[in-house]
């Protein structure tokens with residue numbers, strides 16, 4: 001039987017926030033909004049998490065790793081003590097019109113209801129499926145574990161509750177001094193290529209913001225043990241999508257521009273040719 005202390009810990013903590021304040025003290029006006037904005041643990045999401053815990057997928061829920069407009073990411077511990085990342089899409093603030101545009105062109109998601117909840121749920125399922133496809137094709141992405149409603153569970157990229165930094169977060173001096181930039185660049189391009197040729201997918205939101213540098217905090221940087229991991233694949237597209245090529249070009253451009261700023265001189269055209277070969 002899986003222990004539920006982790007979830008209860010969070011529930012207790014939520015309750016503590018609800019306790020009445022001492023006489024004369026006023027609660028900050030927006031504290032309830034802030035709470036959901038920070039942690040989105042609304043009741044339906046808590047219920048979904050609870051279901052995951054009953055299925056033995058989550059043993060304990062940790063703290064938030066990141067919060068954005070569309071989703072928040074929490075750390076968690078799985079049944080085998082493995083570290084997990086839980087991505088919870090927000091129902092109320094997600095830009096579901098944009099999501100709908102991406103979903104409509106995808107044959108995997110025909111017959112989806114057009115209301116906000118259904119679209120956000122389809123989006124979480126889409127990200128799971130995209131990650132699965134990429135993972136099975138051998139691309140460096142977090143291994144997807146499960147999804148339900150607006151919640152996606154995947155492998156945690158990082159260690160001891162600390163997420164690996166994004167490529168964007170690695171200081172320029174470190175990139176310039178400790179990395180073989182050319183090698184790192186081509187490693188990222190080769191991930192895009194594998195995703196394209198074996199996974200038949202285009203990331204469609206790739207940039208230094210959506211690449212995590214796995215092993216950065218612990219490895220000897222010179223040992224070349226750091227692996228760039230592509231994340232955030234909700235919007236990724238099958239090659240059959242009419243805009244796939246335009247998105248591939250944009251992904252490549254973002255990476256080329258980032259590395260050329262650091263002193264490389266690669267051309268987008270050359271990279272595109274290599275990917276499609």
Ligand SMILES: Nc1ncnc2c1ncn2[C@@H]1O[C@H](COP(=O)(O)OP(=O)(O)OP(=O)(O)O)[C@@H](O)[C@H]1O
Pocket residue numbers: 065066067068069070071073085087142154155156157158163164166209210231232233
């Ligand atoms: N599998 C993971 N392991 C560790 N950290 C992760 C993982 N997935 C996401 N993160 C952390 O959460 C952040 C946001 O994740 P992601 O890019 O998937 O969300 P997003 O859709 O961009 O959300 P936002 O609305 O914040 O833009 C990442 O930059 C990273 O720091």
Ligand SMILES: [Mg+2]
Pocket residue numbers: 209210232
């Ligand atoms: Mg992102």
